[in-house]
Amino acid sequence: MKKIAVLTSGGDAPGMNAAVRAVVRYGVRQGLEVIGVRRGYSGLIDGDFVKLEYKDVAGITEKGGTILRTSRCEEFKTEEGRELAAKQIKKHGIEGLVVIGGEGSLTGAHLLYEEHKIPVVGIPATIDNDIGLTDMCIGVDTCLNTVMDAVQKLKDTASSHERAFIVEVMGRHSGYIALMAGLVTGAEAIIVPEIPVDYSQLADRILEERRRGKINSIIIVAEGAASAYTVARHLEYRIGYETRITILGHVQRGGSPTAFDRRLALSMGVEAVDALLDGEVDVMIALQGNKFVRVPIMEALSTKKTIDKKLYEIAHMLS
Amino acid sequence: MKKIAVLTSGGDAPGMNAAVRAVVRYGVRQGLEVIGVRRGYSGLIDGDFVKLEYKDVAGITEKGGTILRTSRCEEFKTEEGRELAAKQIKKHGIEGLVVIGGEGSLTGAHLLYEEHKIPVVGIPATIDNDIGLTDMCIGVDTCLNTVMDAVQKLKDTASSHERAFIVEVMGRHSGYIALMAGLVTGAEAIIVPEIPVDYSQLADRILEERRRGKINSIIIVAEGAASAYTVARHLEYRIGYETRITILGHVQRGGSPTAFDRRLALSMGVEAVDALLDGEVDVMIALQGNKFVRVPIMEALSTKKTIDKKLYEIAHMLS
């Protein structure tokens, strides 16, 4: 193997750059030429390639976002799109491709292998943490700390006033971030897509806590469960006092990655190159305990992570 | 003088605790008894008082919010309310009152003096920075750094995607936070209550920058000028691509105060006690350059801070 490529795709996640750095530097150390594909699968179709040398990835580990940029590419979801991509790969003599991204991106990688026998290795990077067989995805830890810090600031002001604060966080299909953020900040309520919300019960609980002397409440809601405005409307009507809203939005995708995410990304980058060199493809690098293992991409994608309902109960018990 | 009291009132601001600490500890060192009034003017009317000793304010400098809690008190806006408050003050033998808060709180302090000759000294604490004759108010610097950090995180992800990001920040009547945050982060546009917004022109500028290669834009809007949703609706229609919204809300009021805010608050607390001891009342402590001075409360309140239009232009020139 002489030439490999690396791309980032889908929603960006902090740590993607560290993974790119590891693929490039470790690849070069193994005698490979490493190509960066810009703008994810769009760049793959267009042949938007750039050779990445050792120095080109200096000082990027600490940066949020991705220096390769990313995109959501509709064309690649079609057979024609993927065929164009495969042609570019072959035309440029690329013998292996590392795909860094979430569910959609990894599905795309698998199809490239299945339809065109492109040797692909996936690296799970998505703040949703909704990919199976790996304990963690790149970006989750940073995202969670960002949300935690924001909620912690809210708590300062919440203790000074008598109000309910509603924080909307990321998570279209997964309540992972909401649950974990609620747990580590002691939020009074956590609303996630996986568990139906009962506003009457929620309002009763807030009123009950208020009677016992608690003067403020923080409610964390995953965007996929409800919007902060919906929650506010339901609650204000029932509890009879003001709520205040925070919508963190894409702030949650940014920030310099935490030590955990950097380490995860650097190791996964190295492991992905090793997998390509070993000829073990159509796999995703996964963290299991303290070990990095290779799992079939489709097996990872079909093993859906579910929310830890015991942890959900504990979060409410400890709040 | 043997006994003084201190209260925090209105919207809370990071650094209020440091000011309370300084009033208590410096007061005690000067041989005074110091009373903490809980829940601002509401507590003053109700006589919700607590004696504060040296140790009671240990470890509070670094905390956001206010340990005395705060409130917006409608009753105190009436003559009857203020009379009740004055009675409590006299009943408890309190000979001087330090009021820490923003415009409304300081107005209240002045009226207490005017109507009932209560010796008051004000300390300007409000993240709006809309009080005259002082270079800075307590809390502004921390708030600004919080907003800056959030926008900086947005920039990470903005550079990875092709989108416009709209961030709504505090400022009902003042665009100070929006302007300064936009300046220090290089935001593409800043919308403030003091300067009318022309959405056509704004859209044109974003499209023009896009033509010159810029793939993302960050627009900061003060809540008093427009809501993030209004801006989004206006822009999406004109620029033809997606926007993403962040509403920081009360997160901006929290956080451990910066060194600047702690220093400002500690010095102002000391100066307030000195003013009471000197018998110089109905004044507000103000920062002018590197000096702390005493200015008549009403003069400070009637000298409205206006937005620095040259700085507004510079912010756009440098972005």
Add this chain to the structure above:
Amino acid sequence: MKKIAVLTSGGDAPGMNAAVRAVVRYGVRQGLEVIGVRRGYSGLIDGDFVKLEYKDVAGITEKGGTILRTSRCEEFKTEEGRELAAKQIKKHGIEGLVVIGGEGSLTGAHLLYEEHKIPVVGIPATIDNDIGLTDMCIGVDTCLNTVMDAVQKLKDTASSHERAFIVEVMGRHSGYIALMAGLVTGAEAIIVPEIPVDYSQLADRILEERRRGKINSIIIVAEGAASAYTVARHLEYRIGYETRITILGHVQRGGSPTAFDRRLALSMGVEAVDALLDGEVDVMIALQGNKFVRVPIMEALSTKKTIDKKLYEIAHMLS
């Protein structure tokens, strides 16, 4: 079971408070009375006990250090000391004890069980991460992020000057923090107790990198391998230019815990109470992958973590 106790012992670690909170709140929810033991084993011997209610542990999750305080207790290392401790436990009707600490503290817990049949459950909390059978100990993640942030700041100034910077970090017997911090910051060299250092070779490498254009170097050294001053003396002599020293010291033990450490601590606290209720004692709660398990204390302590030599090589390869 009606009454349990909890103590923190040895060097403090961020997250200890979150563990205490979980033991108290989850314990109370299970109908238990929970006693806090102050100053670790010293307080156990002296009977320095305090009943902890639900509200007593409000707002402590985010605090560094430990509200119960800690100590290194020589007396408890003797049979007589442990006998006194066991008497206190029995005298107060305490039926289970949760010990939160590192190697020495857990050894003490085991001896309490072995010698006096006190039902103990251990929670591993030490920034050294040198306890076996658990993927992580409480405090490590926060410590690592603190070190990473400091080194990141050094890199800013290192890029502006032509100098070598030496950073001494914690780790008397374990190079874990040094290795991980070096990996995630791309340090030029990492010196750990587990691997002998060859200063000639190190100096050659720095001079070689300098010839290739690199104008600065960061060397991270675990305190157990050498002092920063020793490294400086060896290097300055050989490379012929100035070095600058940073000794982070106990700054590394402080700070508000990261999301990871909070979650780890909260879950371990809950699991420890469950173990006591199940009557499964002389065990330590361990994180293995995404699961919390119970392992015999002595098995955990006798399974020494060794440094990951492959990771050590990768750190140098990617720097």
Add this chain to the structure above:
Amino acid sequence: MKKIAVLTSGGDAPGMNAAVRAVVRYGVRQGLEVIGVRRGYSGLIDGDFVKLEYKDVAGITEKGGTILRTSRCEEFKTEEGRELAAKQIKKHGIEGLVVIGGEGSLTGAHLLYEEHKIPVVGIPATIDNDIGLTDMCIGVDTCLNTVMDAVQKLKDTASSHERAFIVEVMGRHSGYIALMAGLVTGAEAIIVPEIPVDYSQLADRILEERRRGKINSIIIVAEGAASAYTVARHLEYRIGYETRITILGHVQRGGSPTAFDRRLALSMGVEAVDALLDGEVDVMIALQGNKFVRVPIMEALSTKKTIDKKLYEIAHMLS
């Protein structure tokens, strides 16, 4: 005026990049060509120049250090060195020079004007804050927050143990950082070069506080007053218990600049270009209150800032 140059010199300070950005972008907007001089005065002598376009300074505001790099240049301290520099400036048709740095750098700028009539404007940037006539220098606010955060972390662990912690901070001739950091963190003692230290008295005070129940002490010492080790030796002998040392070193020079430093730097950069365009040279831009003014460089340098002894006393009174 058609062509100007900008350089950073001496010890680096967070915010230097923001000043460079403002000089470049505002200069270009005014129709000027802007040259960056690399490595401070060394680069000026060697002609190490690079044309800086609008885009070249994108994304640098948030970076610590200086993209132009800096140096301490012995040659420039000689008349011959400055003559060589003046020749380079004239040879390249540079009609104005902005010098960003501390005392030595600004002295050099003044001599360039005095000896060779080079139109120079200075911008005060040094974490020592030892330049007269300006309320603040670029970098001080960031440095102070870094020190404050480190001490705050120490306090976490200090509260858990019974020990004295000694923190050595920057300040060869000025105790400004030590004083302010001690003030805002409530340190038990502050040792500065401007005020002689009496170790007996210091030890007595620590022992006295201990008797009153305080179990820990934090002592902040400016490097110019004593080394942390010297303080430790003096204290351990007298107080009879262990001390722990932290030496922050160059960590204090790094970090992303605070909002205050960014704003200061951006405005000073703009003002420097305006001064050059107005033909007002041999001046330094200074912050006085909320205004930026031009002061003669030598007047600023000869007006030494002294430590605020009242503030020093207050710091000890409030601790």
